Amino acid sequence: MTRPAPTVLLVEDAPSLRTIYRSVLGAAGFSVHLASTAAEGLAAFHRHRPNIVLLDLALPDRDGLSLMREILALTPDVCIITMTTDTSVTLAVEAMRAGAYDFLVKPFEDDRFLSAVQSANAEMESATRAPPPRRRIAGSAEQAAFIGSSPAMARVQAILGQAARSMATIFITGESGTGKELAALAVHGRSHRAAGPFIALNCGAIPPDLLESEVFGHMKGSFTGAITDKPGAAAAADGGTLFLDEICEMAPHLQTKLLRFLQTSTIQPVGAVRTRKVDVRIICATNRNPIEQVRRGLFREDLYYRLYVVPIDMPPLRARGADVIEIAEAALRRFSAEEGKTFTGFSADTKAELLSQSWPGNVRQLLNVIRNVVVLHDGGLVTPEMLPSSLTAETSPPRSPHPAPTTGQTLAQIEREAIEQALARHGGSVPLAARELDVSPSTLYRKLEGWGMRRA
Structure with a gap:
């Protein structure tokens, strides 16, 4: 019986390059599906479910890295090969950390291109014969936040399932490292908007004077440095989901514009004279207490009530009991496969040590600890001595360096x-x-x- 040709999805906006890449892959026996934008690529991914995705990072309608994260959230085992003309080491590292199987810098030779695809195909075929696959797993490692059978996570999963089917705005709270963006991706992926874009924006990582442009876009010449028109995150998310992380860091004047956007579903880029209507679902998140931010006057009360429709509180790792061990064991298997090492598990003393920690960095911190163990040791049973020496010091309650406030201070x-x-x-x-x-x-x-x- 003839085996079906391996399926590849090629997302590339340059017609000439699409033709060249398809010709090379077709001659090598691959079945190729084409897309020229992120929206087309996501729709094609849902339709064909390819094993390999060739993804240009500079797409006209969306950042390629955000599309890659969304695909990996839906199907963690897919091999994604990124392509870009940017030679930045930072971009390469970011892509690999986000879950890329390989990173190709244009222009590249046909042999290098075909070798990357054939290597990814071999990985996928090997995975079907002998799981788990030995592949780069940064994207799937992020799924660890949802591993666990604790009552706290069962409640979160139940709320996510119900919320995904609605159009309601979702407000996710929780400490850093608990998986708030992953929860937002889960809602998007289970909703009827799953084929649309998922645009994530960290309000705390963008300078206040640039945030309005990042959210609503700007017109050419509207300010110094605006050399072209730029669609903002709200426009890019049209037909999909806009995730606003660290929402409580948003400047007051922009909170007013966001409230108007929620009320009218219209946006007005910086420098534009006309508004345009968009169809966007809002999911926001914060690691702060939003009520406290309202009381302190740092967050608009009317905006809070507009956003706080379906609250989801991601529990801290210290409140999830044995989930700590389940996550650690899953991470140990994945990181061991990535590094080509063999670990047999955790000793009883090591499990006790992991359960005793307060984990201020939550799942993100636990994953870093397990990766440290795998990288610095050859394998076998993980004992307490193999854990990072700084673990206890980092997770024990710190002595406050601040003197008691003087009476009478505001x-x-x-x-x-x-x-x-x-x-x-x-x-x-x-x-x-x-x-x-x-x-x-x-x-x-x-x-x-x-x-x-x-x-x-």
Whole structure:
């Protein structure tokens, strides 16, 4: 019986390159499906379910990395080979960490191109004969946040299933590292919008003066540096889902525009004179207490009630009991396969040690610990001595470096004093001070500018 040809999805916006790549793959016996945009690519992926995806990272309607993350969230075992003209090492690292099987820099030779695809195909065929596959697993490792059978996660899964079928706005809360973006992806993937785009925007990672442009877009010449028209995240998410992470870091003036957007479903790019209507579902997330942010005047109360329709609270790892061991064991299997090593599991003492930790970094921290063990040891049974020496120190409650506030100080004075002391301890470094204070660097930059201070 003749075996079916391996299926490849090629997402490339340049017609000439699509023709060349399809010719090379066709001659090698691959069945190729074509797409020229991210939207077409996602629809084709749902339709054909290919084993291999060739993905250009510079697509006209969406960032290729976000599309890759969405595909991997839907089908973690698919092999995605990214292609770009950008020679940046940072981009390559980001793509591999996000789950890319391989990274090709254009222009590349036909032999290099075909070798990458054939290698991915061999991995997929090997996986069907002897799972689990030995492949790069950064994308599937992120799925670890949903591993576990604790009552806390059972409740989250039940809410996600119900919420996905609705059109309601979803507000996800939880500490850093608990899997808030993964929860948003799960809602999107189970909804009737799954074939549409999933656009994620971290409101805390973008300077306040650029955030409006990132959300709503801008017109050419609307400000210095606006050399072309740019569609914002809201326009890019038309027909799909817009995920606004760290929503409580959004500047007040932009909160007003977001509220108007939620009320009218229209956007007005910076510098535009006309509005346009878009069809977008909003999912937002924060690692803060949104009610407290409202009480402090940092988040609009009317916007809060507009967004807080279906709340989902991602539980911290310390509240999930034996899920810690289930996640650790799954991560150990995956990372061992990635590194080509053989680990037989965790000793009883190691399991006890893992269960005793408070895990302030939650699932993200646990994955880093397991990866550290796999990288630095050859295999066998994981004993407590193999765990990072800093684990206990990092997870034990820190001694507060802040003196008790002086009686009579206002909240603003106490806040400024705490920030200035943190900056002094870290030599004026805003990112390091922000990490200690558990706030976004953009929050500190905004406050320092308000005080007439500028720091690195």
